[in-house]
Amino acid sequence: QVQLQESGPGLVKPSETLSLTCSVSGGSISSYYWSWIRQPPGKGLEWIGDIYYSGSTNYNPSLKSRVTMSVDTSKNRISLNLRSVTAADTAVYYCARIQFGGFDYWGQGTLVTVSS
Amino acid sequence: QSVLTQPPSVSGAPGQRVTISCTGSSSNIGAAYDVHWYQQLPGTAPKLLIYGNSNRPSGVPDRFSGSKSGTSASLAITGLQAEDEADYYCQSYDSSLSGYVFGTGTKVTVL
Numbered sequence: 001q002v003q004l005q006e007s008g009p010g011l012v013k014p015s016e017t018l019s020l021t022c023s024v025s026g027g028s029i030s031s032y033y034w035s036w037i038r039q040p041p042g043k044g045l046e047w048i049g050d051i052y053y054s055g056s057t058n059y060n061p062s063l064k065s066r067v068t069m070s071v072d073t074s075k076n077r078i079s080l081n082l083r084s085v086t087a088a089d090t091a092v093y094y095c096a097r098i099q100f101g102g103f104d105y106w107g108q109g110t111l112v113t114v115s116s
Numbered sequence: 117q118s119v120l121t122q123p124p125s126v127s128g129a130p131g132q133r134v135t136i137s138c139t140g141s142s143s144n145i146g147a148a149y150d151v152h153w154y155q156q157l158p159g160t161a162p163k164l165l166i167y168g169n170s171n172r173p174s175g176v177p178d179r180f181s182g183s184k185s186g187t188s189a190s191l192a193i194t195g196l197q198a199e200d201e202a203d204y205y206c207q208s209y210d211s212s213l214s215g216y217v218f219g220t221g222t223k224v225t226v227l
Contacts, residue, residue: 044219045207060215106162
């Protein structure tokens with residue numbers, strides 16, 4: 001059974017960089033696309049971007065100027081960096097595996113609050 | 117930034133049938149991209165409920181069914197149960213965005 005686990009700071013100051021890692025267990029990161037998705041408190045889901053195990057990326061145009069994703073196949077994990085954060089970036093951040101155009105496995109999510 | 121529109125809420129008594137609509141456009145559902153549905157119980161991560169418009173992953177009860185027509189899709193829940201009370205989201209791919217899009221979400225309440 002594939003399991004995903006997000007990790008990273010729960011509090012980030014405005015204008016700084018949000019950095020999260022998603023560790024994948026129970027299966028290889030290879031041959032799949034992986035995605036980051038976020039959900040502001042009480043709101044809906046927003047796709048941030050995705051990354052193939054080879055490292056190729058595709059980002060949401062609304063966040064593209066601030067987002068970088070990377071993959072480490074040796075450690076079976078993917079990472080997210082979101083620069084110049086504001087309070088609007090406060091959300092639960094999920095990593096998920098992409099299969100058949102949908103998201104079949106999700107991490108439990110991690111709440112990141114942007115505040116000074 | 118949701119480009120897929122869902123009703124904010126639907127409700128039904130136990131045992132009843134409810135449906136949730138998901139309306140898109142010619143750049144997503146209407147462009148023949150598949151629709152997927154997720155169930156999000158309070159305080160938990162979304163769970164894949166329907167993939168490829170109408171397919172259920174292993175372990176999902178057959179009370180849940182999905183369909184797609186034109187620029188819209190629907191999720192039906194028959195024999196509504198208390199445990200079905202959750203938020204439901206549709207999702208597809210959008211060629212204009214060149215990325216994945218989610219619906220606005222629907223809260224299902226069991227009366």
